Amino acid sequence: MTEKTTIVQNKLGLHARPCTLIVKTANKFRSDFKIIKDDMEVNGKSIMGVMTLAATRGTELKLWAHGPDEEYLIQEIDHLFETRFDEE
Amino acid sequence: MVELSVKELFERKKKDLALSLISSKKTLNNMISDSQLNRPGLALSGYLDRFAYKRIQVLGETEISFLQTLGDDALYERIKTIFEYSIPCIIVTKGLTVPHHIDYLANEMNIALLSSRLTTEKLFNNLNRYLNEFFAPKKTIHATLVDVFGVGVMLTGASGIGKSECALDLVERGHRLIADDLVKIALSNDTIIGTPARDAGWFMEVRGVGIIDIERMFGIQVVRQSKQIEVQVELMPWRDSMDYERIGLKNNYVGYHGVNIPVIYLPVSPGKNVSVIIEVIAMNHILKSFGYDAAEAYTRRLQEEIRQKTLAMRK
Numbered sequence: 001m002t003e004k005t006t007i008v009q010n011k012l013g014l015h016a017r018p019c020t021l022i023v024k025t026a027n028k029f030r031s032d033f034k035i036i037k038d039d040m041e042v043n044g045k046s047i048m049g050v051m052t053l054a055a056t057r058g059t060e061l062k063l064w065a066h067g068p069d070e071e072y073l074i075q076e077i078d079h080l081f082e083t084r085f086d087e088e
Numbered sequence: 089m090v091e092l093s094v095k096e097l098f099e100r101k102k103k104d105l106a107l108s109l110i111s112s113k114k115t116l117n118n119m120i121s122d123s124q125l126n127r128p129g130l131a132l133s134g135y136l137d138r139f140a141y142k143r144i145q146v147l148g149e150t151e152i153s154f155l156q157t158l159g160d161d162a163l164y165e166r167i168k169t170i171f172e173y174s175i176p177c178i179i180v181t182k183g184l185t186v187p188h189h190i191d192y193l194a195n196e197m198n199i200a201l202l203s204s205r206l207t208t209e210k211l212f213n214n215l216n217r218y219l220n221e222f223f224a225p226k227k228t229i230h231a232t233l234v235d236v237f238g239v240g241v242m243l244t245g246a247s248g249i250g251k252s253e254c255a256l257d258l259v260e261r262g263h264r265l266i267a268d269d270l271v272k273i274a275l276s277n278d279t280i281i282g283t284p285a286r287d288a289g290w291f292m293e294v295r296g297v298g299i300i301d302i303e304r305m306f307g308i309q310v311v312r313q314s315k316q317i318e319v320q321v322e323l324m325p326w327r328d329s330m331d332y333e334r335i336g337l338k339n340n341y342v343g344y345h346g347v348n349i350p351v352i353y354l355p356v357s358p359g360k361n362v363s364v365i366i367e368v369i370a371m372n373h374i375l376k377s378f379g380y381d382a383a384e385a386y387t388r389r390l391q392e393e394i395r396q397k398t399l400a401m402r403k
Contacts, residue, residue, distance in 0.1 A: 013394040016387035020334050028328075047334045051386075054393045056401065 031067025245323035
């Protein structure tokens with residue numbers, strides 16, 4: 001099990017485009033992947049789940065993965081957040 | 089180049105256009121190579137520079153009454169000059185009496201002369217439609233065409249992916265089959281019309297069973313002869329590397345005869361109910377054509393929610 005806390009840094013928050021990026025990236029891996037915000041826990045491979053978070057800029061999220069390639073998954077997803085999904 | 093024989097035109101449209109043949113049967117072998125009709129008013133009055141002689145020439149009341157004003161010799165000369173162009177076919181409308189010399193010269197110079205009881209306007213409309221359809225760019229593609237809730241959905245995909253089985257399932261749910269396996273697609277007024285490639289009933293091959301007759305089995309209400317193609321669904325085996333659409337904000341298109349048709353790449357896997365998804369695709373297409381795009385509506389709401397939260401945090 002790998003966990004990492006990350007922060008939404010792009011201006012528009014987790015709208016449709018970043019959500020699609022997260023889900024598409026996560027689906028390249030075999031591990032289970034969840035995103036946790038406060039008491040809400042969603043499947044990070046489901047687009048509806050990730051969009052339900054409606055996370056704004058500055059929101060703290062916990063990334064959780066479990067499986068054979070969990071570390072790489074967390075690394076790549078965290079990288080997306082760090083690079084602001086190539087947005088402002 | 090596509091050509092239409094006068095014989096085929098005469099036999100197909102005899103009833104619709106109330107046609108009768110004046111010239112000899114031999115003239116029916118003439119070939120028409122242009123989808124347009126021409127009223128040879130200017131040619132008859134002597135201006136032949138841009139005479140569109142390859143088209144079907146329509147003689148209405150105006151042309152006939154003009155010819156009647158010519159003297160016998162002038163009429164003969166005028167008609168002979170015009171008939172020296174290889175006109176495939178002339179149609180006289182309203183059942184008007186053909187002026188002297190024309191019928192004789194038509195036979196002599198091998199031009200098909202037909203008479204129609206319709207008015208010029210009605211003949212134009214009806215014949216134009218037929219000729220446009222006949223001369224429309226066409227091609228045949230490996231696909232299955234169904235009418236789902238009134239939306240023409242063309243199923244494509246590799247052999248054995250389950251196009252026919254999917255169509256069968258849809259037919260069972262009360263939708264209609266236009267063509268299985270081979271669809272002839274033709275351009276018509278900036279839309280694409282699909283018809284069966286062969287006019288031989290609605291037969292289908294089901295793997296492991298053989299040939300079945302859809303019309304006999306499910307009744308006349310589940311088949312139709314042609315349908316405008318509005319959506320294409322490409323069935324494909326699931327591939328991890330393929331980037332399937334998740335939200336539906338991005339539309340893909342495929343062009344046929346210069347018309348863009350939205351295409352949906354649909355991964356299929358055993359046990360997945362494809363026909364329900366096809367129904368959903370058809371309904372979503374109807375909603376979109378009514379101006380409602382669910383993907384857009386949902387993402388707009390999400391953006392609004394994020395915006396409100398951001399504002400609340402600043403306060």
